[in-house]
Amino acid sequence: MNVHALLPMDRRSRTIAVILGCLALFACVFTGAWLYGDRGEVTALTLRKLPPSLQYPFGTDWLGRDMLARTLKGLRISLRVGLTAAGCSAGIALLLGLCAATLGRAVDAVITWLVDIAMATPHLVLLILISFACGGGEKGVIIAVAASHWPSLTRVIRAEVLALRSSEYIQLSRQLGKRPLYIARHHMLPHVLPQFMVGLLLLFPHAILHAAALTFLGFGMSPHTPAIGALLAESMRYLSMGLWWLAVAPGLTLVITVKAFDILGGNVRALLDPKTCRE
Amino acid sequence: MLEAKKVAFRYATDGPWLFQGLDIDIKPGEIVGLPGSSGKGKSTLAKTLAGYMKPHQGSIRIDGHPLQQKAFNPVQLLFQHPELAVNPRWKIKKLLAEAAAPSSDLLTELSIDESWMERYPHELSGGELQRVCLARALHPKTQYLLCDEMTSMLDALTQAIIWKAVLGIAKKRNLGLLVISHDSALISSLCRRTLDYFIQPV
Numbered sequence: 001m002n003v004h005a006l007l008p009m010d011r012r013s014r015t016i017a018v019i020l021g022c023l024a025l026f027a028c029v030f031t032g033a034w035l036y037g038d039r040g041e042v043t044a045l046t047l048r049k050l051p052p053s054l055q056y057p058f059g060t061d062w063l064g065r066d067m068l069a070r071t072l073k074g075l076r077i078s079l080r081v082g083l084t085a086a087g088c089s090a091g092i093a094l095l096l097g098l099c100a101a102t103l104g105r106a107v108d109a110v111i112t113w114l115v116d117i118a119m120a121t122p123h124l125v126l127l128i129l130i131s132f133a134c135g136g137g138e139k140g141v142i143i144a145v146a147a148s149h150w151p152s153l154t155r156v157i158r159a160e161v162l163a164l165r166s167s168e169y170i171q172l173s174r175q176l177g178k179r180p181l182y183i184a185r186h187h188m189l190p191h192v193l194p195q196f197m198v199g200l201l202l203l204f205p206h207a208i209l210h211a212a213a214l215t216f217l218g219f220g221m222s223p224h225t226p227a228i229g230a231l232l233a234e235s236m237r238y239l240s241m242g243l244w245w246l247a248v249a250p251g252l253t254l255v256i257t258v259k260a261f262d263i264l265g266g267n268v269r270a271l272l273d274p275k276t277c278r279e
Numbered sequence: 280m281l282e283a284k285k286v287a288f289r290y291a292t293d294g295p296w297l298f299q300g301l302d303i304d305i306k307p308g309e310i311v312g313l314p315g316s317s318g319k320g321k322s323t324l325a326k327t328l329a330g331y332m333k334p335h336q337g338s339i340r341i342d343g344h345p346l347q348q349k350a351f352n353p354v355q356l357l358f359q360h361p362e363l364a365v366n367p368r369w370k371i372k373k374l375l376a377e378a379a380a381p382s383s384d385l386l387t388e389l390s391i392d393e394s395w396m397e398r399y400p401h402e403l404s405g406g407e408l409q410r411v412c413l414a415r416a417l418h419p420k421t422q423y424l425l426c427d428e429m430t431s432m433l434d435a436l437t438q439a440i441i442w443k444a445v446l447g448i449a450k451k452r453n454l455g456l457l458v459i460s461h462d463s464a465l466i467s468s469l470c471r472r473t474l475d476y477f478i479q480p481v
Contacts (some may be wrong), residue, residue: 167363
């Protein structure tokens with residue numbers, strides 16, 4: 001497909017447009033959920049099981065609740081949980097990665113060992129155990145996701161800092177009489193920060209999907225909260241009755257949101273890399 | 280005078296010595312050649328002389344004083360691959376000014392164009408980037424320049440341009456030069472004195 005013909009812009013402008021589009025999508029989710037107020041939570045028994053129509057684009061469920069409102073609220077919860085969990089996870093990764101690369105061999109060995117263990121444990125099992133141990137709910141989900149998503153980013157940051165420390169231009173900077181603080185600020189930070197930002201952005205989709213998965217399996221948010229995972233889990237019981245819209249619409253919006261984060265991450269990376277930032 | 284006395288170096292504590300009991304002296308204004316084939320330790324010696332690595336034995340002194348840490352090193356090293364010796368996220372302007380902004384005379388002498396200043400390193404060719412590295416190394420406080428295969432990856436014409444500029448500046452500033460290369464023809468045409476530590480006896 002020829003996207004270039006549709007959007008007559010250079011790559012940089014297109015990248016910025018895509019980033020703004022993704023951000024606008026997230027803004028829509030938040031304002032939409034806010035504007036709907038309590039609409040997705042009130043039952044209207046006269047409007048039960050309505051298929052998608054103009055008035056109810058996502059249909060209504062077996063209690064007559066507006067599915068569009070419920071989906072938007074679910075997405076808002078997912079985004080909030082994803083943001084917090086991914087932020088915490090990235091923070092842990094940054095701290096551990098920097099420690100492993102700068103505090104000597106013993107610390108490095110311990111942290112690498114921890115990363116290996118966390119990576120070798122099946123993800124979902126770890127998530128379920130931590131969430132269950134923390135009593136479930138939003139707090140449980142956030143802690144579980146935050147505590148299980150740091151290993152890969154830790155590896156990236158550790159490797160990046162180690163490579164930087166031995167690079168010729170940093171050794172040369174020392175010979176030019178530069179202090180460690182100057183080197184950290186001017187040489188290291190501009191390299192590690194984009195890696196960190198992109199890692200953080202690419203963590204969101206994982207965090208959102210895993211938060212939804214936990215709730216779907218019943219170890220996450222309570223069934224009363226309209227989280228996406230809870231919506232999908234509930235819809236399972238009604239699929240055989242032909243209420244397909246209960247699963248399709250929330251599922252699709254979840255996929256679109258997650259993909260939007262993925263695209264956002266990729267585009268931010270293209271924008272921050274000097275090799276691609278001017279194309 | 281840049282003086283190395285009985286220096287020795289090896290990478291692993293029980294590994295083989297790359298060089299041992301080696302003496303070198305380079306006087307200001309002198310151009311010394313260091314030929315030798317690959318993998319013999321020429322670059323390691325250069326890094327030791329320039330303070331990048333500490334010799335396991337022996338000492339390196341400038342005019343009788345040991346190399347100072349945490350200050351501008353008057354012994355500057357030029358690498359074979361200029362693209363590794365520059366931060367890929369810095370523009371040329373910032374690169375050049377890392378130690379001190381070079382004078383416009385120096386930039387003209389090395390034919391560094393004003394239009395490069397806003398570019399990133401990967402937007403220059405190898406020869407252009409090597410000239411930028413040269414300008415950065417030719418700080419007013421630089422007294423000795425160690426050129427480690429500085430022009431090996433460049434074509435003959437670019438090599439000639441760069442060496443002409445370097446020899447001119449070295450003469451004007453009375454810099455001591457160490458030319459490290461596996462190209463013995465280059466060394467014999469540039470240097471009056473060569474050190475044969477890394478040439479295997481036939």
